[in-house]
């Protein structure tokens with residue numbers, strides 16, 4: 150009997166949709182999901198396992214439902230006068246985004262984004278029954294503010310997504326543009342700052358807008374700069390009323406005691422975990438210069454990855470590099486590829502494989 154997805158009583162609006170699916174392949178050089186290449190040190194791993202061992206002695210009880218200690222530590226890390234009432238945490242910033250859409254999106258409502266951008270924004274929007282409106286970026290991958298304001302006026306979105314620095318292009322957004330959109334938007338404006346720690350000198354964070362704009366929400370993650378993708382910890386900073394709204398949709402005890410213990414320990418070692426960020430930024434700037442010297446087009450990057458092109462057949466280049474044991478990402482506008490910044494050794498392998506694939 151051949152029984153497939155199509156034979157199930159799936160929601161009509163989910164039929165024909167594709168799941169998120171960055172390849173997870175076992176190759177020596179993995180540069181495709183913007184992870185930090187540096188694993189926690191053995192000393193930090195030991196501290197985490199001790200925290201988990203202590204937590205394990207209380208695993209018969211539910212965890213702190215409000216994750217207060219973790220939120221205090223995250224607020225202290227962010228600074229800007231924020232306290233635990235301004236911060237909410239979940240299993241990766243993807244769960245944060247899902248909770249935001251559950252609270253502020255939903256059937257009959259619209260979410261808007263400026264693409265190319267993070268593929269999970271439309272996927273989570275649709276999964277929560279929220280209509281997705283995509284507004285194209287201009288040729289430099291910037292947001293044309295007049296076009297954006299016109300789209301907001303036309304569609305009246307309940308949720309506007311601004312990704313800064315943007316994935317997959319690396320482009321950051323000026324605060325002025327965020328402010329103008331926040332003033333015009335009828336709903337909330339979510340600034341996805343997953344890559345904030347990698348931004349270049351002088352590129353501001355939307356955290357500075359929270360005081361003046363109670364409907365601006367800044368989403369962050371420990372998956373990238375913090376080198377903690379495997380632990381699944383994301384968080385947001387916003388007006389306390391936003392945190393109140395999320396309590397209405399979050400599952401009780403959504404963040405396990407083990408996750409909270411690991412994240413609190415990691416924050417206690419923030420200096421160590423973030424220690425590689427300066428090197429990764431320098432490596433990124435070197436790579437941008439090298440790619441340009443080879444004659445590639447390269448998007449300016451404030452993140453830990455670089456979008457470059459343009460290829461007549463990017464799928465062939467991607468495959469050729471994979472055949473040379475280097476996994477990058479076939480994503481973004483047609484003709485472009487994205488590479489995550491790894492260790493100097495990994496970037497050497499990347500350069501060699503790219504030259505091999507395009508020679």
Ligand SMILES: *Cc1c(COP(=O)(O)O)cnc(C)c1O
Nearest residue numbers: 241242243267316343370372383
């Ligand atoms: C990687 C990424 C995230 C992080 O997701 P987590 O669920 O926190 O791992 C969020 N937003 C963007 C734009 C990203 O690229």
